[in-house]
Amino acid sequence: MEDRYAFLAEWYDPSATLLRCYQLLYYPKDGSVEMFDVKNQRVFLRRTRYEGLHQQDLFVGSLVNVFSRQLKLVEYGDQYTANKLGSKKERTLAMVKPDALSRLGDILETIHAANLIVIKAKMTTLTLSQASDFYMEHQSKPFFSNLVQFMSSGPVVAMELMGDEAIGAWRRLLGPTDSATARQEAQDSVRARFGTDGTQNAGHGSDSVASAAREVEFFFPSTAGHGPSNTAKYTECTCCIIKPHALSQVGPCGVRRRRRDVSRGVRLPAGRPVTAAALYIQSFISEPWRILWEDGQPPFCVIRMGLVLHSGGGGCSMFSSTL
Ligand code: RTP
Ligand code: MG
Numbered sequence: 001m002e003d004r005y006a007f008l009a010e011w012y013d014p015s016a017t018l019l020r021c022y023q024l025l026y027y028p029k030d031g032s033v034e035m036f037d038v039k040n041q042r043v044f045l046r047r048t049r050y051e052g053l054h055q056q057d058l059f060v061g062s063l064v065n066v067f068s069r070q071l072k073l074v075e076y077g078d079q080y081t082a083n084k085l086g087s088k089k090e091r092t093l094a095m096v097k098p099d100a101l102s103r104l105g106d107i108l109e110t111i112h113a114a115n116l117i118v119i120k121a122k123m124t125t126l127t128l129s130q131a132s133d134f135y136m137e138h139q140s141k142p143f144f145s146n147l148v149q150f151m152s153s154g155p156v157v158a159m160e161l162m163g164d165e166a167i168g169a170w171r172r173l174l175g176p177t178d179s180a181t182a183r184q185e186a187q188d189s190v191r192a193r194f195g196t197d198g199t200q201n202a203g204h205g206s207d208s209v210a211s212a213a214r215e216v217e218f219f220f221p222s223t224a225g226h227g228p229s230n231t232a233k234y235t236e237c238t239c240c241i242i243k244p245h246a247l248s249q250v251g252p253c254g255v256r257r258r259r260r261d262v263s264r265g266v267r268l269p270a271g272r273p274v275t276a277a278a279l280y281i282q283s284f285i286s287e288p289w290r291i292l293w294e295d296g297q298p299p300f301c302v303i304r305m306g307l308v309l310h311s312g313g314g315g316c317s318m319f320s321s322t323l
Contacts, residue, residue: 006077
């Protein structure tokens with residue numbers, strides 16, 4: 001029988017101001033989709049090929065666009081789909097520590113190359129008290145004071161990552177805790193490449209499912225408006241939005257022109273540090289911004305997220321505006 005993945009999906013209908021519920025079917029063989037209206041028990045979209053949806057977008061919690069409708073996948077529609085797509089999917093909290101902030105692009109590249117998806121991201125500067133709360137398991141350790149001083153010494157970028165066995169996968173990418181050991185034992189690891197010593201070691205990764213849940217909640221609390229605040233200042237800055245199709249091309253200071261299809265690559269002017277970063281889901285980006293997506297890109301169909309970087313001062317070569 002042909003492979004088929006089923007999901008329960010929600011779409012907020014702004015004109016009726018209600019949440020509509022669909023069964024979404026995806027056929028990987030030809031990349032086609034089919035939708036059923038659950039409440040009215042009828043076909044909503046006949047099986048149609050649709051290039052904007054890919055298997056890696058399909059997991060519970062994901063926001064996908066199907067013919068300009070942004071759908072949230074809220075449940076697996078059958079056991080087969082849950083087993084096939086959901087069994088090994090994990091979430092973890094990754095952090096770029098203050099010493100490696102200038103290597104954010106390289107670290108994003110590493111994450112992308114390992115097939116881990118960035119679900120949420122936030123640049124923030126932790127207070128001493130927040131850093132102490134985050135690392136409370138190490139309160140009694142001799143290095144605790146050094147650790148929290150370091151972790152609150154400058155901005156960090158916290159990310160929720162998702163992927164197959166994401167917790168272990170990200171910790172393997174980080175390498176051994178001590179950067180010197182990492183350079184001996186795992187030369188390609190993040191800590192070997194960008195870490196300094198045993199404390200200033202470039203990155204953090206949750207060590208278990210329980211700590212991942214706690215740490216994701218710490219940075220991205222379910223109650224809106226809580227948690228460490230973003231570093232965006234909104235003054236003397238410009239906003240640079242990297243389109244979703246180019247997200248994988250984010251380099252140390254913007255987007256590298258590496259692939260032919262990224263024809264309008266962005267390079268932030270040298271010496272202009274990125275001062276804030278956050279991942280915005282498409283629906284949070286207001287209508288005027290959407291127009292910017294449409295140059296040469298099929299509008300919306302491949303768009304899931306944009307990475308918004310505020311750069312201190314100056315312009316950006318693609319477009320700029322204040323938020
Ligand atoms: P992390 O929690 O940051 O992902 O690192 P980890 O699991 O590899 O290491 P862990 O034992 O949890 O330590 C947390 C962080 O404390 C700093 N540290 N300094 N002897 C030292 O000076 C020392 N040992 C640990 C590191 O920043 C380590 O990542
Ligand atoms: Mg740890």
